[in-house]
């Protein structure tokens with residue numbers, strides 16, 4: 001089947017977080033928004049059809065999760081990631097970020113340090129701070145244009161008493177798809193120091209490089225026992241507004257505590273559209289995903305070549321995964337405020353400004369590549385023209 005990723009569907013006036021806030025966020029209704037991580041592509045046909053049929057029912061009542069739903073999830077992870085999940089390890093969550101927050105509450109106490117590897121997806125900081133925990137930063141090292149974990153510093157944080165880590169795998173921003181041996185090394189340290197890991201694998205299906213995502217909990221039973229895996233079809237199939245996400249926890253004690261917490265704050269239900277759309281996504285949309293990945297790879301190659309040829313003072317960090325491109329703009333020598341001014345006022349585009357992801361992100365920009373190539377190309381042209389005028 002052919003999919004039309006080149007087609008630009010207007011999203012203005014659809015209550016879109018990305019397209020309907022230009023005026024309030026950037027002071028200009030015509031800014032091109034290539035920031036927040038949702039895609040400007042229509043969902044797989046099977047998902048659209050399923051949601052339409054659900055909508056046709058006209059009664060949007062409380063909804064249950066079925067065995068078919070659980071089987072769709074378990075067979076997807078077995079098929080795509082070679083990871084055998086038992087249905088009883090799964091808990092539905094209202095979103096991945098809520099799951100991170102709940103897992104922090106269950107696995108740590110106020111005041112405790114929680115390890116993050118910066119620069120990292122900004123809500124990681126929020127969920128730690130808002131739960132009155134402390135951030136224990138293990139900055140990633142940028143070596144030859146590629147991020148690596150700093151195991152020595154990581155071990156020192158664990159030796160000093162950190163008992164919980166938030167892992168972003170694949171990593172947002174920076175686009176690393178962590179290798180098996182990197183994760184094994186991380187897992188060994190966690191086992192040695194009895195550190196629990198909340199592993200945010202929301203981008204697990206979005207691998208661009210010729211490699212495979214390795215679910216942390218698939219490494220061994222003992223590492224699985226330390227891990228809360230946070231998963232969703234939302235990034236993969238562009239359905240974050242359907243609030244369909246789940247955790248996978250094979251440690252019965254952690255699972256019990258997590259589920260109790262879900263009950264306590266009463267967020268255990270599933271959305272009306274979530275489970276049927278998840279079934280349609282996981283069971284019927286694999287070819288759409290392959291086509292999407294090809295298109296995003298094309299966009300990444302386009303953007304990287306453009307930057308190399310037209311903006312040689314910028315350095316793109318090649319994304320192995322996610323549909324986000326992290327670009328080192330430090331040579332421009334601009335402050336965060338100045339780079340925002342350059343984007344919003346001069347170029348009339350909105351990429352994400354890097355300091356949002358922590359101090360190490362200063363001077364970087366994050367570009368959302370999941371849009372029609374014409375839009376990406378226009379945004380890059382406008383960015384270049386603005387830089388040329390500096």
Ligand SMILES: Cc1ncc(COP(=O)(O)O)c(C=O)c1O
Pocket residue numbers: 037094095096097098121168172200202203232234240245
């Ligand atoms: C690493 C990561 N985790 C979580 C989310 C959002 O998850 P949710 O919308 O399910 O809370 C995103 C969205 O960009 C993300 O990049």
